[in-house]
Amino acid sequence: MSKPKKLLNDPGEVAREQFEGFMLAAPHLEALPGMTAAIRKDFRPDKVAVVTGGGAGHEPMYGGYVGEGLADAVSVGDVFAAPSPDVIVETCSALSPQNGVLFVYGNYAGDNMNYDIAAELLEDEGIPSHTIRINDDVISAPPSLLEERRGIAGALYVLKAAGAAAETYSEFDEVVAAAEKALKHTASAGVAIAPCAIPRNDSFNFEIAADEIEIGMGLHGEPGVGKSKISSSDQVVDQIMEALAEDLSLKAGDEVCMLVNNLGASTQMELLIANRAANLYLQQLGVSVYDNLVGNYCTSLEMSGFSISLFKLDEQLKALYDQPCQSFALRR
Amino acid sequence: MSKPKKLLNDPGEVAREQFEGFMLAAPHLEALPGMTAAIRKDFRPDKVAVVTGGGAGHEPMYGGYVGEGLADAVSVGDVFAAPSPDVIVETCSALSPQNGVLFVYGNYAGDNMNYDIAAELLEDEGIPSHTIRINDDVISAPPSLLEERRGIAGALYVLKAAGAAAETYSEFDEVVAAAEKALKHTASAGVAIAPCAIPRNDSFNFEIAADEIEIGMGLHGEPGVGKSKISSSDQVVDQIMEALAEDLSLKAGDEVCMLVNNLGASTQMELLIANRAANLYLQQLGVSVYDNLVGNYCTSLEMSGFSISLFKLDEQLKALYDQPCQSFALRR
Amino acid sequence: MNTQETIEMMRSVAHAMVQSEPMLTKFDQAIGDGDHGLGIERGFSNVEAMLDESFSAADVGQVLQKIGTKLLSTMGGASGAIFGTLFRAGAKSIAGAPQLTTEALAQFLTAGLTAVCQRGGASEGDKTMIDALAPAARKAAELAELEFEQAIAQVVEAAEQGVEQTKEMVATTGKAKTLGERSLGHPDPGAISMSLILKFMAEHVDAKVAV
């Protein structure tokens, strides 16, 4: 078995060091002293505060989506581990939010529990909040078990819509409704061809044979539809697109944004080749692509593979998507 | 030995397929029929035409830097192979340039010869051109042999400055002078920790032992300063930064843009940790960072490692950097 | 066991939990995301540091409550919330208790169990630490009349049997959830941690008896 190989300093300090490195490239943010958490310097306390976060290891998610027209604050945990309630509470308090907090994060047991505890503590302090758990991974559970679905790269679209809504709408409930609609309009699925390793561990989190792939594998190696023999990129993309099109009930005339996202170690070439097939699939369906992102937007350390996310537009969501945004990982 | 593993279709068709996938995500460009080449739809023939290109395998370089405020056209060859003179000539002709062509590409024997032949053919057609060969890799040759230095990720800064200059200045020579100055103000160096493989080949282009790295390794596996035992990221970054600071004669009070670029398969976490050390190095030197990019800007297929590029600003270059740009891989 | 003895016991439990990282990592790699050992190490090394010479607490309840707060605030991940909740809710139920008796332990585990089930929405049979915690709580209640030092070994046994049984369960929560059938045959890492906490209590007690 090959071993993970990374160029690091103390592997126990990666979460802190990567956050410091990120902050240096994100001068529009202010770090909370002693924590891997940050807020927008230009946050207006009278707007709804969009707060995100999760475990480290998915860079540039989530910190990369904090900024104008996106989220307002982020809390980061250790690698693949949700941040603790204390950090989340301090992050929110640093915003002094006057119009409530909208939590937007991935639907994982650890995040859910830590954010729920934080929300209860905030409520004690008189800060109301609402929670949106991103569950865009259509392979992770059937439509009948939506609350079981995991959150992956589609978070980008939900954060974009929530952030734009928070800049536009003054009513808390309006912002919540827009973000919830965005989530319903987002569907994602991935494929992994090689594993990832937590820096402190000297072995990979899972194994995939040299001639195998796994469609639907999650960001931490959670299984998808099972291992299969490696076939062609086109075939894999078609299988993924079919799942997404079905989930969003796509039909001719629909308009979507599409993200082809690197899970980590795939070549940009593989992403572009997948993007080709994904576009051809939509063309055949008569669905048009309004905007198309290809790159490293939500990673899983050095996992090799990619995910595809679709964001089905309507008039409102398109207007929100069109609003400018400025952050480390997304500028429009 | 581990084998390369990629999710592709026909490995002989990667250059074409990745280009098609790229074009679908770059609606501001128009492809030349039957070629892996494209021009800006909104090119104004009266401005100086900035034309770039090179072998495939470095995505999003170079096509990703074609658009408003950047290059005007790109020609792409097969993997790690310069485009042929025919393609380059057709690319330029498609622009119908009325104010000359400024070629900006990496300094490699193959590119130099094919672009030189193209330039001669263009001259026969009455289209004058000037050539800038990017040679930002400070490890690849000493300052006394500048013309031997290879071009790597620093191309981004030269294309940014050349593109902005071409939008701003009407005189051909002014644009050339600005781009040449930008090149002189750019220095880069990289480190590789794992090799890359051309998709058609079923073995890697070179080998690095599990406990070794190579500082200064080029985009195609060209050797750098020799193999060394893997140490800490901080040590490697310091060594790279020292080479860059010396080359640009950096001193307290200077201002730079900095790019920490993924060669391919490194984790975003490693990039951010390297970015931390690179910033700390500059802070200690009293050099301030005006803008800081971290991500996949110029890759070498699945090579693992990163490069750091510095762009030393003066008033003119800062003004050019500040100009807006819109492309697949760079938006400001 | 008085407050000072409880502090000493929990210090050695914390130390031993930190040492268990590699083993826990292996099990979370098998059916989870590989970070459970590191989370336990992070949380309990903070607990160990807190329980230094300068640490003091009014009573046993406060010792356990402070441990819970430390776990909750420093661990993160599912297990930070879960074990933090266990210690905090359990401690609240024995607030002011001057001695850690078997009855107090039973109360602690039972109240903690209720809180954990509420917090995470899981119940017995879902292949979580609950499958070690619930039988341990029942056994402690059953032995409530015995001295702590005499009861603890059987409580550990109950927890370890619970761990054994998780091997036959299909995970329905946490990162192992979607492993489905593939989680069969592997024990739940959180359940192992639960049983280890109790086991290291027993080992500390035994070592003291031996001395």
Next chain:
Amino acid sequence: MNTQETIEMMRSVAHAMVQSEPMLTKFDQAIGDGDHGLGIERGFSNVEAMLDESFSAADVGQVLQKIGTKLLSTMGGASGAIFGTLFRAGAKSIAGAPQLTTEALAQFLTAGLTAVCQRGGASEGDKTMIDALAPAARKAAELAELEFEQAIAQVVEAAEQGVEQTKEMVATTGKAKTLGERSLGHPDPGAISMSLILKFMAEHVDAKVAV
């Protein structure tokens, strides 16, 4: 050798060059970027396709010139420019020649050599295809009086000796350049291609004689 025979010979050269891809790839992986074999395959498969039944040319010079143009326009990379230039400049020097004699070959190689040196700025000893081309050109000139069929084997031998010598050279151009000392011991892939082109000419001639 007349025009039609030259076409046939070059068709079998092209075919054999395409077959040499794996071997050339290995050598370019050793001291270059691993694409030389693929470039040769790309260029010569286009040449082979061009030289089909419908292909016609006025004279030997035109055959070689069309081959050069095809290589230049389809290969890309350093070798596309280099081998394209060799064929185009070489062919120009024997424009109108009705027969491919040894003298014509010598002229072709010598003029091609000059053009290649000008194009890329390299010269003998820099560990490039020039190190196979230059001795081959000299040998052909030396044997100019002999029949093509009798001379070609010795021209191949000169080229192959040139390839051998590249093993002792340190690359100073192309992607192998910065390998420096590490390129020692490995032959130059472009030099191998140069010698193979001549060798496959000789093999075609031999096969015809044998028939």
